[in-house]
Amino acid sequence: MRRPITGKQRSLRSVEWLNFFLADVQTGLGPFLAAYLASNAWNPGRVGYALTFGGLVGVAMQTPAGAVIDSTHRKRGLLATSLAVLIAGAFLLMGHLTSFRVYSAQLLIAGSGVFLGPTVAAITLGIAGAGSFDRQFGRNQAFNSAGNVFTALLVAYVSYKFGYRAIFAIAALFAIPAAISLFSVDATQIDYAQARGSVQKREVKAEGLSALLEDRVLLCFLAAAFLFHLANAAMLPQLGEMLSKDDPKAAAPFMSACVIVTQLVIALTAAWIGRRASANGRKPLLLLGFGVLPIRGVLYTLTHAAGALIAIQILDGVANAVFGIVSILVIKDRTQGTGRFNIAAGALATMVGIGAATSTTIGGLLIQRLGYKASFLGLAAIASLAFTLLWLAVPETLAAPTANSASIPEDLLTGLDVE
Numbered sequence: 325m326r327r328p329i330t331g332k333q334r335s336l337r338s339v340e341w342l343n344f345f346l347a348d349v350q351t352g353l354g355p356f357l358a359a360y361l362a363s364n365a366w367n368p369g370r371v372g373y374a375l376t377f378g379g380l381v382g383v384a385m386q387t388p389a390g391a392v393i394d395s396t397h398r399k400r401g402l403l404a405t406s407l408a409v410l411i412a413g414a415f416l417l418m419g420h421l422t423s424f425r426v427y428s429a430q431l432l433i434a435g436s437g438v439f440l441g442p443t444v445a446a447i448t449l450g451i452a453g454a455g456s457f458d459r460q461f462g463r464n465q466a467f468n469s470a471g472n473v474f475t476a477l478l479v480a481y482v483s484y485k486f487g488y489r490a491i492f493a494i495a496a497l498f499a500i501p502a503a504i505s506l507f508s509v510d511a512t513q514i515d516y517a518q519a520r521g522s523v524q525k526r527e528v529k530a531e532g533l534s535a536l537l538e539d540r541v542l543l544c545f546l547a548a549a550f551l552f553h554l555a556n557a558a559m560l561p562q563l564g565e566m567l568s569k570d571d572p573k574a575a576a577p578f579m580s581a582c583v584i585v586t587q588l589v590i591a592l593t594a595a596w597i598g599r600r601a602s603a604n605g606r607k608p609l610l611l612l613g614f615g616v617l618p619i620r621g622v623l624y625t626l627t628h629a630a631g632a633l634i635a636i637q638i639l640d641g642v643a644n645a646v647f648g649i650v651s652i653l654v655i656k657d658r659t660q661g662t663g664r665f666n667i668a669a670g671a672l673a674t675m676v677g678i679g680a681a682t683s684t685t686i687g688g689l690l691i692q693r694l695g696y697k698a699s700f701l702g703l704a705a706i707a708s709l710a711f712t713l714l715w716l717a718v719p720e721t722l723a724a725p726t727a728n729s730a731s732i733p734e735d736l737l738t739g740l741d742v743e
Contacts, residue, residue, distance in 0.1 A: 331510055335451050336460060338508035339444065340467045345502035346407075346440055347471025357417075360491065364421045376681070378430035382438055383677035389438040390670025393446050397516045403443045403506055409436035411499045414492040442669050445652060449665065450514040457656060462598015465649050469591035473584055542658045542668065544717040546675045548614070549651060551710035553679030555617055555703045556643065558687030562699060563624060563633065582637045589641020590648070597649050606650050606657070607720045613646025614711040621704030625697045657721035 361371045396402055413432035416425045445461065452460040475498075482490050537543070560582060601609055620639040627633065655672055659665045683703070690699035 332451055332513050335509045335513045336448070338505050339448055339451070339460075340463055342444060342502060342505040342509070343464045343467040344471040344474075345498050345505055346444070347468045347475065360417070360489070361421065361426065366421070370423075374426050374430055377427055378434040379677065379681050381431055381434035383674055383681065385435055385438045386673040386677060387667060387670040390442060390667035390673075393439065393443050393666040393670075394664060399443055399447050399450070399514065399516075400506060400509060400511055402439060403447075404503060406436040406439040406443070407499055407502060407506070410440070411496050414496045418489055418492050438670075438673070442666055442673070445669065446666050447509065447514055449656070450516060450518050451509075453515070453518060457653070459595070459598045459602055461652060462595045462601075462649055464594075465598075465645070466591050466594035469587045469594060469645075472587040473591060476584055476587070539658055541718060541721065542655075544713065545651075545654055545658075545721075546672060548710050548714040548718060549647075549672055550675040550679040551706055551713065552614060552617065552643075552647060553676045554683045554686070555621070555707035555710060556640075557680035557683035559621060559624065559700070559703055560637075560640065561684060562687050562691065562696065581634050582640075585634055585637040586641040586644060589638055590645040593642070593645045594649060597645055601650050601653050601722070605720045605722045606654055607714075607718070609646050609650050610654075610714055610718075611711070613643045613650070614707070614714050617643050617707035618704040618711065621700045621707060624700045654718075654721045657723075 357375070361374065366374075393399065393402065409432050413429040413436070416429040416432070419425055444464065448460055448464060449457050475494075479491050479494065482494055563582070597609060616639040620636055620643070623636050623639075624633070651672060652669060655668045656665060659668045686706075687699050687703060690702045694702075
């Protein structure tokens, strides 16, 4: 007989839908901005500068944002404020696109966006606890990817029927159900010490950042994460660029198909990855996710057939599903009891951002000097280096997988599994 739903379960369901609707908002404001600016007569150089500015703002603010999230008890209020600032950026983009408006919008969108995912993760940890976090975070990511797929399809239709400007109105509208989901989370269910990785129920003083810098395993993992995204970030944009040279009209639908395939794989596997990481540990999954990336880079050099290239995106989905979920679990393992979960997660996001930003530069230089095949092979070589570093320098971070899995409170087990 199924047990009644508890207050914690209701709050966690609200967190899942919050992930879905936040994905709707952020997808509408992210990948389509370049096309929107180009359609308004911005040349590629101006578009690139605007996007780079937003990326630099995000990189600069990731780690400080983690410190703010660690320190505040008003996590729902922080999330609501960040969402409001994000929507203010969307409204700026709906007006006349002067440089001042675009850069101001990028400042608002990037500066607020760094708080959204980490704050949701902290709220999840505060409600579910360390024992249940693995499974619940996997479910969160499944809802997030489902939101990405839904929005990609909706935006494709809306932009075709009403133009790119309507995309930002859609993103703003999705802020309403996101806010409803947020305030459906019962604040009394959030253990704020637990939400930042402290083990005590009472308030404790968090260990200093210097303690994290002395963690060799954590530092090696951050370096591996940097190399992973140094290899990964440029692959899909380069593929679209290569194909658009031959058939510009087919490039946009092809890119949409690639993104949807990746997000579908994440949506379908995220909950399973969370359960598997809890039961069998982190490293086997991480080796799988890191290992498929160099294979993907090599496969891109072997065919130009659209169907085959889209199928290769399954590997992208596997890599990003594993990294997106298991990397946060590694951070949780290494910071448990320190009270520095969110600042360490911010440091991870910073390394990811720097790696991704540098990736396109390296890929572009390789293309310019040696061609597309050499660029893909060069990125694959970096991915192999990331895999080697992970394999040799990062041990299993979950000391007792079976004990951790068994420690999940029974009141949270009901409804957690996705069969």
